[in-house]
Amino acid sequence: MRKMNTSFKLSKKALELMPGPHSNLPGYELFKPIFLTHGKGAHLYDVDNNDYLDYIVGVGAGILGYGNQEVLDEVKSQIDNLYYLDATRRNPLEIELAEKIVKHVPCAEKVRYLLSGTEAVQLVIRLARAYTNRPYFIRFDGHYHGWLDNVLGGVVDPAPAGRPFALYKDNDMFASKGRDLSAGEQSFKLPWNDIEVLEKVLARYGEEVSLIIMEAINCNAGSCPPRPGYLERVRELCDEYGIVLCFDEIITGFRVGLSGAQGLLGVTPDLATLGKGIAGGIPFSVVAGKAKIMDQLLDRSVVGAGTFNGYPLGVTAAIATIKYLEKDDGAFYKRVEKVQKRLTSGLRDIAKKHRTPMLLQEAPGVFFYQFIDKEIAYNVQDWYPDSDHVKQERLRKLLFDAGVLIMFRARWYLSGGHTEQDVDKTLEIVEKAMDKC
Ligand SMILES: Cc1ncc(COP(=O)(O)O)c(C=O)c1O
Incomplete structure (x- = not known):
């Protein structure tokens, strides 16, 4: 279990001064806030020296990764x-x-x-x-x-x-x-x-x-x-x-x-x-x-x-x-696509191995999965009512505890900072987390 003592102290102090997080849309109440010091590539570092692999990247804003x-x-x-x-x-x-x-x-x-x-x-x-x-x-x-x-x-x-x-x-x-x-x-x-x-x-x-x-x-x-x-x-x-x-x-x-x-x-x-x-x-x-x-x-x-x-x-x-993004005839997009494919095909393999039905939908640089037996969803009502949200949130919490940050409802963003090594580490963590949920 990672130590987050300084973050916990700061979050208490922050609550005395600020009414919660900067943006309070649903999905963050599960987790204690982490207080960050810096980012590099796809990694964020907190005040307790923990290292996180970040697939939220500012809800997609950090397209280049950190510290480009x-x-x-x-x-x-x-x-x-x-x-x-x-x-x-x-x-x-x-x-x-x-x-x-x-x-x-x-x-x-x-x-x-x-x-x-x-x-x-x-x-x-x-x-x-x-x-x-x-x-x-x-x-x-x-x-x-x-x-x-x-x-x-x-x-x-x-x-x-x-x-x-x-x-x-x-x-x-x-x-x-x-x-x-x-x-x-x-x-x-x-x-x-x-x-x-x-x-x-x-x-x-x-x-x-x-x-x-x-x-x-x-x-x-x-x-x-x-x-x-x-x-x-x-x-x-x-x-x-x-x-x-x-x-x-x-x-x-x-x-x-x-x-x-x-x-x-x-x-x-x-x-x-x-x-x-x-x-x-x-x-x-x-x-x-x-x-x-x-x-x-x-x-x-x-x-x-x-x-x-x-x-x-x-x-x-x-x-x-x-x-x-324009450089070398869009080489950035090809790089991200390669890393994303490695991650999404790895996630599909893990779901198969665990005999867990998984709907995984992707667009370049962003994807989503839910635990539901469905090939494709064309709108929110196609997946939301029948997905296993409890399992999904349990997995998200286990990933968080292991240092992988993904969004509410299992949305993942890729950035130019994510590498194949990051993906392989992520897949290892997901595999272990899936054993527990
Ligand atoms: C499609 C879309 N439109 C508008 C917004 C609002 O943008 P902002 O949060 O910068 O105000 C968002 C934010 O997530 C969005 O995803």
Whole structure:
């Protein structure tokens, strides 16, 4: 058993000063917090000198792994040069970054910089409402778009009497006191990957819908892929009804490849959000999209503001990260893929050996498994009700105790810091943990 005395002491002290962790979404209550000192590659080190293999990497933000010297050196060059921008004070690096994003991301004709994914989603909602002059947007079960009231939680109403607003119940995993429940009536919440439901809703309410927003690969609820033809049909429907289509690529942008999920899957939305990995873990997000929608910011018919928007440190970090990802014809992605395959095929072998049914779904740089006898899950309801969550959480706890960090609901992120040796060590630990659960 690892010693965590200093972390325990610090967590007591922290509770006197701070109301718990920085982000209190579900899944962390199982574990005592660890207080970290530094990271290197895929490893994190804590104040008690424990070494952890980290497959959370800032919920995907740390795409490069920790301590990537090449990128850090470029970022450091800006730390001595901290200054801020506004309408009249601009930085030439902004253009270099915009050119890179426009080059890689299919929907990107113009870009706007912000700081977090939550903010980027809100700007998308405002741009789409303004562009269409319609009140509602559509979002989907299992998709996460930030912590603000109009996108947080609510469950799909199975038999809506009128417009299909979400139902707000206490057993919803994102239930939160203090939410403005009327914000839930800005959107219809639908099951994802079900084209018939979407067609029916649009046939009735299509003229009232400004925006359809989704994760094109549903990383937040099982790395579920779109059904064949689903995204293409959604694209057609958006064109038919004059609805803005946004792929929320806060996770998938630059993680699944330089062109994001839209490039990988070959369907181009009107707008996209990019965040997390784009600046290698430095706070930064982007709304990218069609000029005719984005230019509402230019004529100020839509307001989009933020003290730190486009801050030189973040812009520099994004340029340095993308340059690194572009190098040697995308060698980074090939490396991560190789390491990921070694890990996922090892996990499948272990499950087989233990005669444990396992659903494992992966996209480049991120995967998920659950203990359920199923080949593929197309949305959260395909796996959540019948998975063995007790076993899954027991395994996650055993891995934590042995120094392997994975996310709630067994989501794993790979980074450029993970090596084949890390994977082999991880598999050894998983094998032993599976014997106990
Ligand atoms: C798909 C998606 N959109 C938006 C967000 C919100 O981003 P942030 O936490 O940076 O506000 C997240 C965060 O996990 C996300 O996964």
